[in-house]
Structures are given as structure tokens and as C-alpha cells.
Amino acid sequence: MQIGICLYGFGNVGREFVRVLVAKSGYLKSRHQIEVILQSIVTSKGGIVRPEGFGAGELLRLAAEGRLREHPEFCEHSPEQLERWVPRNAGGDMPRVIVDATWSDLATGEPGLSRLRRACELGCHIITLNKAPLVADFDGLVAAARENSVQLKFSGATAAGLPTIDTIRVSLAGAEVTSIEGIMNSTTNYILTAMSDEGLSYEDALNRTVAMGLAESETNRDVAGIDTACKVLILANAAMNAGKKLSDVKINGIADITRRDIARWAMEGRSVKLVGKAVRQNGDVVIEVGPAAIPHRDFFAQVREDAKAVKFTTDLFGELTMVGGSGGLTAAAGSALRDLVNLAGALRP
Structure with a gap:
């Protein structure tokens, strides 16, 4: 199964997720029959879209440097224009997943809450490490995912390395x-x-x-x-x-x-x-x-x-x-990977 990823957030957690994704790519294919194609990386200032996917070497270099804005393909557009950042047709029926590794306001859940609602409307599945949208409107976000028949995963928002939500x-x-x-x-x-x-x-x-x-x-x-x-x-x-x-x-x-x-x-x-x-x-x-x-x-x-x-x-x-x-960056990134594997399992017939 091929899965297309749009990564929101390229701070410490976002870059660690990229490193874990590259390190685990072979294991995901052999153990879970999952091929992950990272198609876009988005920050608060803009991002890069690569419908065919980034290569492993380029991803590791970007993660090490963290200077996405210096990339020649970087586009300065609003991160909230999801249609721009989520490739629609690459890979045919390939599931599209938004991985949210950003911060938002706890009182309003924004800007993450509106972004995730829009992701549901676009038919994108969601993996969020961002607690704020869930804190601000848990029931509403769950309902939006259900109404649009998409998966909503958030184990990284509830103690990361400790598998709380999966146990429940x-x-x-x-x-x-x-x-x-x-x-x-x-x-x-x-x-x-x-x-x-x-x-x-x-x-x-x-x-x-x-x-x-x-x-x-x-x-x-x-x-x-x-x-x-x-x-x-x-x-x-x-x-x-x-x-x-x-x-x-x-x-x-x-x-x-x-x-x-x-x-x-x-x-x-x-x-x-x-x-x-x-x-x-x-x-x-x-x-x-x-x-x-x-x-x-x-x-x-x-x-x-x-x-x-x-x-x-x-x-x-x-x-x-x-x-x-474990706490820390690797556990946070690992929780997103865990959600990705479980999401793929839920999508299989």
C-alpha cells in the first residue's frame, strides 16, 4: 500500500519524524507492506510540494539543516490553503494523510483546528501530534472525521511513547x-x-x-x-x-x-x-x-x-x-509512525 504524506511543521518534532520515516522505510515495506511517499512539507511561511515524493537522501539533508526556506522549490503561500499543499492525483487512489506536528492556541485550537476540519472535507486522513485542536473541539473534530469517512489518529497527543489511546x-x-x-x-x-x-x-x-x-x-x-x-x-x-x-x-x-x-x-x-x-x-x-x-x-x-x-x-x-x-522527540515521532501503521491497517479491506 502506498500512502501520501503532507507534513505540517518542520521544527524539532517534524524533522525527527522525517528521520524516523527514512530509517523505518525498509521495515514498513517488509513488515507492513507500506510505502510512504512524503509529498509536501509545510511551515508557517510556506512549503515545498513534490507529488512524486522526496528522496531519502534529500529528506535527511533537509532534516539535518532545518532550513526549508532556502530550498529552491520553497513557495511562500499560506499554510492554510490545503488544496495547494496536498497533491490530489499523484498515485491514483493513494490515501492522503496530513501529519500535524505544529503548535496551536489551546483556547481556540487555531490555526490547527480549521486546518484539520478542512483536511476532513478534502478526504485526507489525519495524524496529529498537536493537542490544541483536540483540546478545543474534540467532539467536533471526531464528528468531522466520521462524516467524511476519514481516520483521525492522535496517540502522539496523549503521552506519545505510552500507548494510552491505543489501549483504550x-x-x-x-x-x-x-x-x-x-x-x-x-x-x-x-x-x-x-x-x-x-x-x-x-x-x-x-x-x-x-x-x-x-x-x-x-x-x-x-x-x-x-x-x-x-x-x-x-x-x-x-x-x-x-x-x-x-x-x-x-x-x-x-x-x-x-x-x-x-x-x-x-x-x-x-x-x-x-x-x-x-x-x-x-x-x-x-x-x-x-x-x-x-x-x-x-x-x-x-x-x-x-x-x-x-x-x-x-x-x-x-x-x-x-x-x-520514552519521552522526547523520538517517542513523539514514533507515535506518529505508529498511528500511520494503524491507519494503514484500518484502510485495508
Whole structure:
């Protein structure tokens, strides 16, 4: 099966996706019978369209340099003119997939939300690592995909290396999820571990995560609990039909936690974690994020450094807990590749 890709976003994640795509091209053909043809790369300033596809060597060079605008074929057109960037006829009936590796406003979901809605109308399948459109209008985007008979994949928006949404949709199919609880952000978990194990201050631990590349230079979404809230919100809407918005989530971050707090909790036999929860209560779903002092004997207390964990409670299967899943660029890019493989499987007769 041939699949045409239009990649939106050529920052760190977008370039890593290109590298992973090239590295895995042989495996995709031999193991999954998938030939991926990257036909366009689009940034906020414009992009390049290559209906026949980019060669592997050129892709690796572009990913290494990151200077797309200097390419002789670069066109300065609005990235929101999808018809310009998505080749229609190359490959005959070849499925077309938009991979969104951009950032958007969490309140409005824009510009990503309108772009993905238009992609549905054009019959393009969607793989999004961009949380904002899902946070702003999850139900609307799911409905648009259904109405236009296209696939909508977003495992990279819900903890990337930890296969949360795939577990919900496949392994827990038929079960009612009554609660979701998770340590969903690698940056905050590393900070809290370093404060606990090494006695670092919050500021020193935060600076280390930035220096390591674990966190972006703009860390507010992580430490304020917003990133965790977005992930739990998307999972709750997907698994529990919560119908909630980000404004419905009670959010507290970790910036006010001190070494004295850490020491006090340790004396009490507890470790602090930033935990996101979604619980079905009296016909509603309550979602909240905040620091939790967890007894050392609890499984979540053993989730250390940049690891993540999630626990689903269901009516048929009881509790299911998963831990691990690498963070960082490769895991994010890998989640998009995973979605691509699963998307291809869904399209096969």
C-alpha cells in the first residue's frame, strides 16, 4: 500500500519524524507492506510540494539543516490553503494523510483546528501530534472525521511513547472506563524525582530538564499542569465520552513545591507526583490535575525520572496500569509512525 504524506511543521518534532520515516522505510515495506511517499512539507511561511515524493537522501539533508526556506522549490503561500499543499492525483487512489506536528492556541485550537476540519472535507486522513485542536473541539473534530469517512489518529497527543489511546480503543474495547489516573508529563516527574533524590531546588531541577532537552525553553505548560490537563482531557473525552473542555478541568502545578515540602512528605513515607485524574461521578466526569503525596508502597510512587504511567479502571477488566514509554522527540515521532501503521491497517479491506 502506498500512502501520501503532507507534513505540517518542520521544527524539532517534524524533522525527527522525517528521520524516523527514512530509517523505518525498509521495515514498513517488509513488515507492513507500506510505502510512504512524503509529498509536501509545510511551515508557517510556506512549503515545498513534490507529488512524486522526496528522496531519502534529500529528506535527511533537509532534516539535518532545518532550513526549508532556502530550498529552491520553497513557495511562500499560506499554510492554510490545503488544496495547494496536498497533491490530489499523484498515485491514483493513494490515501492522503496530513501529519500535524505544529503548535496551536489551546483556547481556540487555531490555526490547527480549521486546518484539520478542512483536511476532513478534502478526504485526507489525519495524524496529529498537536493537542490544541483536540483540546478545543474534540467532539467536533471526531464528528468531522466520521462524516467524511476519514481516520483521525492522535496517540502522539496523549503521552506519545505510552500507548494510552491505543489501549483504550483496542485492548479495552467493549469495557466502560470509569476512571483514568496518570503521571503524564516527563518534565514534571523528572523535576520532582530530582528534588526528592538529590535535594535540588525546584529552579535547579527545572533548569536541568531544559539543559537535557527534556523540556522546551518555555516550560509553563509543563510545570503549571496544563500539558497533563490536556492529555487527561483528551483521554477522558475519547474513553468516557466526557464532553469536557479545558475550562472544566481543575488545574494546579508544581511551581510552589519546596525542598521542605519534599522532606516532610518523605518523613511521612510519601512521594509527590503530578497526577491527572478523570473520574465518573453521579453521571458526570470530574477531571483534575495537581500534586499528590503518594505512599511509597503505591505503584505510582515508583514511577521515577522521565517515566510516565497511567491507570484505567473499567467495569469488565478491573484496573490496568501501564508504566514507561520514552519521552522526547523520538517517542513523539514514533507515535506518529505508529498511528500511520494503524491507519494503514484500518484502510485495508
